[in-house]
Amino acid sequence: MDAGARIEQTLDEALRSAERQDCPPLLAHAMRYSVFPGGARIRPRLTLAVAKACGDSQPAMANAGAAAIEFLHCASLVHDDLPCFDDADIRRGKPSVHKAYGEPIAVLAGDALIVLAFETLAEAAARQPQRLGALIGVVGAAVGSRGGIVAGQAWESEPAIDCQLYHQAKTGALFAGATMAGAAAAGVPHHGWRRLGEKLGEAFQIADDIRDVASTAEELGKPCGQDAAHFRPNYALAHGLGPAVAHLDELVLEAIASIPACPGRSELGTLIGLTAKSFLPEGLQRRAA
Amino acid sequence: MDAGARIEQTLDEALRSAERQDCPPLLAHAMRYSVFPGGARIRPRLTLAVAKACGDSQPAMANAGAAAIEFLHCASLVHDDLPCFDDADIRRGKPSVHKAYGEPIAVLAGDALIVLAFETLAEAAARQPQRLGALIGVVGAAVGSRGGIVAGQAWESEPAIDCQLYHQAKTGALFAGATMAGAAAAGVPHHGWRRLGEKLGEAFQIADDIRDVASTAEELGKPCGQDAAHFRPNYALAHGLGPAVAHLDELVLEAIASIPACPGRSELGTLIGLTAKSFLPEGLQRRAA
Numbered sequence: 013m014d015a016g017a018r019i020e021q022t023l024d025e026a027l028r029s030a031e032r033q034d035c036p037p038l039l040a041h042a043m044r045y046s047v048f049p050g051g052a053r054i055r056p057r058l059t060l061a062v063a064k065a066c067g068d069s070q071p072a073m074a075n076a077g078a079a080a081i082e083f084l085h086c087a088s089l090v091h092d093d094l095p096c097f098d099d100a101d102i103r104r105g106k107p108s109v110h111k112a113y114g115e116p117i118a119v120l121a122g123d124a125l126i127v128l129a130f131e132t133l134a135e136a137a138a139r140q141p142q143r144l145g146a147l148i149g150v151v152g153a154a155v156g157s158r159g160g161i162v163a164g165q166a167w168e169s170e171p172a173i174d175c176q177l178y179h180q181a182k183t184g185a186l187f188a189g190a191t192m193a194g195a196a197a198a199g200v201p202h203h204g205w206r207r208l209g210e211k212l213g214e215a216f217q218i219a220d221d222i223r224d225v226a227s228t229a230e231e232l233g234k235p236c237g238q239d240a241a242h243f244r245p246n247y248a249l250a251h252g253l254g255p256a257v258a259h260l261d262e263l264v265l266e267a268i269a270s271i272p273a274c275p276g277r278s279e280l281g282t283l284i285g286l287t288a289k290s291f292l293p294e295g296l297q298r299r300a301a
Numbered sequence: 302m303d304a305g306a307r308i309e310q311t312l313d314e315a316l317r318s319a320e321r322q323d324c325p326p327l328l329a330h331a332m333r334y335s336v337f338p339g340g341a342r343i344r345p346r347l348t349l350a351v352a353k354a355c356g357d358s359q360p361a362m363a364n365a366g367a368a369a370i371e372f373l374h375c376a377s378l379v380h381d382d383l384p385c386f387d388d389a390d391i392r393r394g395k396p397s398v399h400k401a402y403g404e405p406i407a408v409l410a411g412d413a414l415i416v417l418a419f420e421t422l423a424e425a426a427a428r429q430p431q432r433l434g435a436l437i438g439v440v441g442a443a444v445g446s447r448g449g450i451v452a453g454q455a456w457e458s459e460p461a462i463d464c465q466l467y468h469q470a471k472t473g474a475l476f477a478g479a480t481m482a483g484a485a486a487a488g489v490p491h492h493g494w495r496r497l498g499e500k501l502g503e504a505f506q507i508a509d510d511i512r513d514v515a516s517t518a519e520e521l522g523k524p525c526g527q528d529a530a531h532f533r534p535n536y537a538l539a540h541g542l543g544p545a546v547a548h549l550d551e552l553v554l555e556a557i558a559s560i561p562a563c564p565g566r567s568e569l570g571t572l573i574g575l576t577a578k579s580f581l582p583e584g585l586q587r588r589a590a
């Protein structure tokens with residue numbers, strides 16, 4: 013089974029189990045609506061790719077790690093779209109969860125997806141508990157108050173923001189969680205895999221800046237030109253499109269160079285080069301390395 | 302160290318670790334504000350009491366289980382108080398988190414406490430991973446979409462509510478999680494401990510109804526008479542104060558009778574009788590058995 017199919021199937025099975033047994037129908041619908049149809053599933057693909065490069069000795073743990081990362085990503089999107097944050101009406105080309113199901117169900121769907129992420133890890137580890145602690149540590153750090161997504165979002169409520177810390181927490185942390193979860197699921201030391209995720213997160217952030225400037229709303233599935241409209245820092249706005257694409261290429265090369273020694277190092281490097289290209293809108297992919 | 306001190310110390314240590322390393326200051330303050338000063342800590346006390354009755358062979362796991370249950374309880378209070386739910390201004394005698402820190406930080410503090418609950422379990426289990434999976438399963442079920450707190454809250458968005466399912470999810474599930482977590486932390490089978498938690502949850506719900514009718518706002522730390530004001534079902538309003546106290550006594554006796562065989566069964570029964578008394582406002586405690 014290819015990586016995409018493994019991810020969709022694991023997400024679907026975990027959601028089906030969450031929908032059984034006393035789950036109120038609207039909550040169940042909203043959770044599924046938050047997860048399907050997905051975006052590019054970049055983060056869980058990264059988890060599976062790293063697990064594969066490290067030998068993937070327990071594919072069920074890698075699947076669970078990938079699904080946990082994606083559930084947490086989806087939960088963060090649902091909460092970020094709430095009226096008290098971005099107040100976004102549209103996400104992935106359809107009404108945001110609070111627009112479709114109301115604000116209470118949106119808060120609860122996000123909460124439930126966070127819980128489901130950890131439950132999914134625990135269920136996969138039922139017979140092999142040795143890797144569970146490391147996976148929960150990695151995944152928790154990626155989303156929690158210590159430099160994870162929640163911390164990233166919370167910086168927006170501070171009187172002064174350290175821009176690098178902000179982007180690192182809001183975007184980089186979950187990418188780092190994705191690569192480290194792949195290693196932890198494969199049973200190898202995960203700390204060496206942080207840099208790969210962080211560099212890719214940085215590259216993704218630049219690509220996001222580029223997309224906000226150079227895409228159409230149709231391509232994005234959400235409004236474009238938002239950074240200029242809200243006076244948010246944007247690398248492509250500040251430095252121009254060409255230098256932004258060049259910086260993205262540089263970050264991807266640094267990411268690939270950081271891959272620790274492992275059986276599938278070379279294949280993983282190729283895959284990451286291709287994945288990073290897909291960060292950009294089609295019209296710009298030719299310019300990227 | 303007595304149970305109360307074990308709980309406060311574990312909560313404090315986990316929060317201190319959550320506050321370090323790139324945690325935005327407002328988020329850190331709001332998390333601590335959500336947890337301290339606490340209420341009666343009934344649920345984590347229950348976790349420790351069950352663990353003790355079962356031998357408490359790994360006190361650090363029991364502490365972590367108790368803290369996880371309390372963090373999840375506090376997270377649910379923070380999110381329940383949000384404007385889109387109860388829109389509560391006051392909690393535990395002080396401004397609710399969204400009143401004190403704003404709505405974005407309240408959403409994020411709740412999210413971060415959910416994550417911290419699972420991280421606290423994983424950290425305690427670092428050297429003894431065998432009990433981690435069961436603990437996460439128990440704690441996840443208590444709060445998630447499958448009949449946990451989140452499900453309980455989500456029933457309020459449905460066109461029709463099954464009252465028993467609603468109370469079971471909103472109150473009973475976390476009590477059941479508290480007793481089962483104590484057993485799982487002590488390394489004994491936890492399923493037999495569900496009934497004790499569920500009966501106590503039911504008793505607590507009746508006590509809550511009684512308090513809403515018979516307490517002063519000062520005793521409650523929040524407005525009283527809310528059920529009558531919002532036309533919510535209330536056992537004491539429907540049946541009268543005397544019959545409500547009698548039903549509470551009955552539930553507590555059923556709870557005590559359900560305690561599985563274990564080394565500390567008799568002592569635990571006594572403790573639970575005393576705890577259940579404390580559910581009631583002082584003026585009514587003399588009436589309870």
